[in-house]
Amino acid sequence: MINFDGTIEGIARGVELAKKQLGNAVDHGGKALTTINNSLSKEAINGTISKLRLENCGKLVTKNGEFRDVSFPLPSDAAFPHEGTDLAAHPIIFVNGINCNEDVAAGIGEQFANACSSPVFLLYNQSIHLVHDVAESVTDKIGLTRKPAAEALSRLLLEAFEQSAPLHFAAHSHGAVVVSQGISYAIDEIKKRGPDEPSKFSDWLESITVETFGGAATQYPDGPRYIHYVDPRDLVPWFAGVAKHGLSEEQIRQHEEVVVSQGWANQLSKLAKPITKDLTKPGKDSVIIRIAELYQSGDQSEVHSLIHYINMRRNPEDVLKELHPQGGTETITITTEAEEISITESLRIIGNEIRQKARAGIVKLKDRFRAK
Numbered sequence: 001m002i003n004f005d006g007t008i009e010g011i012a013r014g015v016e017l018a019k020k021q022l023g024n025a026v027d028h029g030g031k032a033l034t035t036i037n038n039s040l041s042k043e044a045i046n047g048t049i050s051k052l053r054l055e056n057c058g059k060l061v062t063k064n065g066e067f068r069d070v071s072f073p074l075p076s077d078a079a080f081p082h083e084g085t086d087l088a089a090h091p092i093i094f095v096n097g098i099n100c101n102e103d104v105a106a107g108i109g110e111q112f113a114n115a116c117s118s119p120v121f122l123l124y125n126q127s128i129h130l131v132h133d134v135a136e137s138v139t140d141k142i143g144l145t146r147k148p149a150a151e152a153l154s155r156l157l158l159e160a161f162e163q164s165a166p167l168h169f170a171a172h173s174h175g176a177v178v179v180s181q182g183i184s185y186a187i188d189e190i191k192k193r194g195p196d197e198p199s200k201f202s203d204w205l206e207s208i209t210v211e212t213f214g215g216a217a218t219q220y221p222d223g224p225r226y227i228h229y230v231d232p233r234d235l236v237p238w239f240a241g242v243a244k245h246g247l248s249e250e251q252i253r254q255h256e257e258v259v260v261s262q263g264w265a266n267q268l269s270k271l272a273k274p275i276t277k278d279l280t281k282p283g284k285d286s287v288i289i290r291i292a293e294l295y296q297s298g299d300q301s302e303v304h305s306l307i308h309y310i311n312m313r314r315n316p317e318d319v320l321k322e323l324h325p326q327g328g329t330e331t332i333t334i335t336t337e338a339e340e341i342s343i344t345e346s347l348r349i350i351g352n353e354i355r356q357k358a359r360a361g362i363v364k365l366k367d368r369f370r371a372k
Contacts, residue, residue, distance in 0.1 A: 056102065056124055056126055057124060057125070057126030057147070057148040057149050057152075058070060058123065058124065058126070058147075058148040058149040058150075058151060058152030058153075059123075059124050059152070060074070060075070060078040060121055060122060060123060060124070061078075061102060061105055061106050061109060061122045061124045062077070062078050062080075062106070062122075063080050063081070063106060063109070063110055064106075065102050065103060065106050067124070070123065070152045070153075070155065070156050071156075071159065072156055072159035072160045072163065072165065073163075073165075074091055074093075074121050076119075078121055079091065079113075079119040079120060079121055080109050080110050080112075080113035080119075080120045080121070080122065081113075081119070082110075082113055082114050084117055085113070085116075085117065085118070085119055086117045086118060086119075087119060089117060089118040089119065090118060090166055090167075090168050091118055091119040091120070091121055091168065092112075092116060092118045092119070092120050092121070092168045092169070092170050093121050093122075093123050093153075093156070093167065093168065093169050093170070094108075094109055094112050094113075094120055094121065094122050094123065094169075094170045094171070094172075094175075095122075095123050095125050095149065095153070095169065095170070095171040095172070095175030095176075095178045095179055096108050096109070096122065096124065096125050096171075096172060096173075096175050097125065097171075097172045097173025097174045097175050097214075097216075097306075098125070098127060098173065098174045099127055100125070100127050101127055102124070105122060105124055105125075105127075106122065108122075108172070108306055109121075109122035111306060111307060111310070112170065112172075112306065112310060115310040115311075115313055118168070123149060123152065123153060123156075123178075124149065125147070125149045125174065125175050125178050126148070126149065147177075147178055147181060149178045149182075150177075150178045150179075150181035150182040150185060151182070151185060152182075153169075153178060153179060153181075153182030153183075153185075153186075154181075154182045154183070154185035154186040154189065156182075157182065157183065157186040157208075158186055158189060158190070161186075161190075161201055161204050164204065166207035166208065166209075167207075167208050167209075168208070168209045168210075168211075168316075169208070169209070169210045169211070169224075170210070170211040170212070170213070171210070171211070171212050171213070171215060172212075172213045172214060172215075172306045172309070173213075173214050173215065173216050173236055173304070174216045175212075175215075176212040176215030176216055176217040176241070177215075177216050177217045179210055179212070179217075179220075180217040180219065180220050180221065183205075183208075183210075183220070183221045183223070183224065184221050186201075187201065187221055187223075202223055205221075205223030205224050206223060206224070206225070206285075208223065208224035208225070209224065209225050209227070209316055209320075210224045210225070210226045210227070210283075211226075211227045211228075211229070211313075211316060212226070212227070212228045212229065212241075213229045213306060213309035213310065213313075214229070214230065214231065214234050214236050214237050214241070214303075214304050214306075214309055215228060215230070215236075215237055215241045215242065216236050216237065216240040216241055217240075217241060217242075218240065218241060218242060218279065218280050218281065219280065219281035220281060220282055220283040220286070221283070222283055222284045222285075223283075224283065224285075225283075225285050225286070225320055226282055226283040226285065226286035226287070227286070227287050227289065227316055227319050227320070228241075228242050228282055228286060228287070228288045228289065229289050229291060229309050229312065229313065230242065230243040230288060230289070230290055230291070231243075231290070231291050231292050231298075231303045231304075231308070231309070232255055232259070232290055232292055232293075232294050232296070233259050233292055233296060233297055233298040233300075233303045234300070234303045234304045235259075235260070235300060235304075236304055238259075241280075242280045242281075242282040242288060243288075243290070244280060245280040245282055245288060245329070245331070246288070246329075246331050247294075251294060254294075254295060255294045255295055258295050258296070258297050259296075259297050259298075282329055283329070284328070284329065285328065285329075286329050286330075287319060287320070287329070287330045287331070287332060288329070288330070288331040288332070289312075289314070289319070289331075289332050289333075289334060290331065290332070290333040290334070291308075291309070291312040291333075291334055292333075293333060312334065314334075
């Protein structure tokens with residue numbers, strides 16, 4: 001059971017402080033806001049949110065739902081085995097997105113493992129409940145909180161670096177934020193170790209491969225080789241990831257007219273500042289793979305699902321060597337004829353066809369009456 005007493009108490013104190021200070025805002029001007037900001041410091045917020053953390057965040061989850069501490073080399077009994085696993089291949093550490101309890105996360109880990117030939121380990125990005133997870137993902141992105149899973153990933157990087165061993169990460173949705181932060185934390189730690197270490201660590205980072213699927217991170221530290229799978233119909237990488245990287249403002253506007261057309265998504269489109277190529281940083285050695293053309297629409301729950309992305313996954317070595325041989329940032333669009341159209345999308349298409357025919361029929365009737 002989660003104890004929210006500390007959180008409620010902290011919120012209550014903040015509200016009372018705000019009332020007191022804002023009551024004197026006329027006399028003190030901006031001083032009130034400064035006082036509130038200092039009282040609700042990063043440390044205070046971290047302390048409050050830490051009370052909501054559960055003990056398994058940042059641990060490895062096995063296929064059977066058991067937990068292992070993260071260390072390198074990775075414990076072999078924590079891998080998700082399947083018939084096609086090549087035990088000699090470099091392992092992949094997968095990080096799940098939000099709203100996943102242990103059982104759901106284990107199912108997602110197995111789902112990803114079945115799409116790979118490498119051994120897969122699941123680094124658990126702990127969930128508490130959907131509302132908290134969404135709020136936390138925002139504070140994580142802006143650097144207000146430190147996710148324990150990111151800190152565990154950072155320690156794993158440092159241990160692998162000491163043994164000069166390459167690593168391979170994969171992440172879905174908010175898991176991409178965890179990976180991005182974990183790499184940043186490791187870089188910050190290395191800078192404290194002496195003048196020669198950052199250069200050595202930077203060279204070693206080139207042996208790291210990172211795959212993201214519908215990632216919710218807009219910026220990634222330089223060093224690793226990145227492969228970002230994005231679907232422009234998926235609002236998560238569109239508004240919070242790198243899906244807009246390399247697109248013009250006109251392309252963004254035209255695409256949003258098609259995809260973001262109603263409800264909360266339309267409001268989000270109006271409120272959110274468009275993320276353009278100037279605000280996204282996919283990593284200097286990266287490839288962005290769009291798995292649908294611009295100006296298409298689709299069901300959000302389907303296009304953001306992990307299974308949708310891994311069905312389009314390519315062998316990472318093939319992508320980096322054959323599709324992306326020159327380095328730098330490159331964007332590739334891939335589609336397959338086998339990709340199924342959802343029921344929702346089919347109904348939308350049929351509805352549009354019916355409306356177009358109805359309009360054409362009305363025009364013909366009007367023309368006939370005018371002619372008479």
